[in-house]
């Protein structure tokens with residue numbers, strides 16, 4: 001995957017300064033794109049072909065397609081058209097933004113805007129709209145597929161979606177995993193959608209230490225952790241996601257869940273539950289914050 005490749009050659013300290021969009025941010029983007037449903041793509045302007053994996057003909061990039069559906073699995077978003085599917089990975093700084101044509105003039109001259117779709121909307125009929133993909137760091141990208149069947153095949157490598165994970169399915173996913181639970185949660189093949197922010201937040205809410213070996217987590221604690229994952233992701237989606245620096249939804253709006261983070265980014269500060277100084281460490285090469293008192 002493009003992101004994995006990018007991470008392997010990127011210094012960790014540089015990487016840590018920017019949080020990546022996780023499931024709530026991608027889902028917020030998906031929801032903010034719903035006005036495009038039923039609209040028709042009349043023109044695609046691809047500025048950089050190296051951001052596309054697969055065919056980059058105009059038709060593969062949905063030119064001439066009507067938008068049928070917007071799907072998400074983990075952190076990936078699929079725009080399904082009548083003539084194909086474009087899968088979007090936001091990477092670190094990727095953004096899909098949508099607006100009326102008059103306000104997209106500035107994007108035309110922006111060197112970080114890599115693809116622009118011009119659309120005729122279905123509702124209200126005939127109104128013009130413009131969708132663009134912008135990604136300054138280019139760790140995200142677009143993948144083109146002939147159908148959703150091909151996308152589902154690709155998605156079969158991902159673990160279950162974190163937004164609907166059950167205790168039973170989480171227990172099954174981590175049963176043989178000898179790594180730290182935090183590392184297991186970050187592995188998209190184990191669970192799709194959780195990154196650094198929500199792994200720390202969910203483990204705090206579940207009272208589980210991030211360094212605990214995943215396979216040693218009891219069934220009861222798996223249930224508690226699955227509940228905490230669904231809860232924290234759901235609350236974040238309600239707040240439009242977390243914006244630490246770059247993230248905006250497709251309407252250009254920032255999220256507000258960052259103000260409700262209990263541990264992420266709070267190393268050395270007081271635990272909101274017991275007042276103990278929060279411990280900051282590194283697990284799976286990621287900054288990890290937890291409470292020694294509340295998490296076991």
Ligand SMILES: [Zn+2]
Pocket residue numbers: 271272273274275276291292293294295
């Ligand atoms: Zn505490």
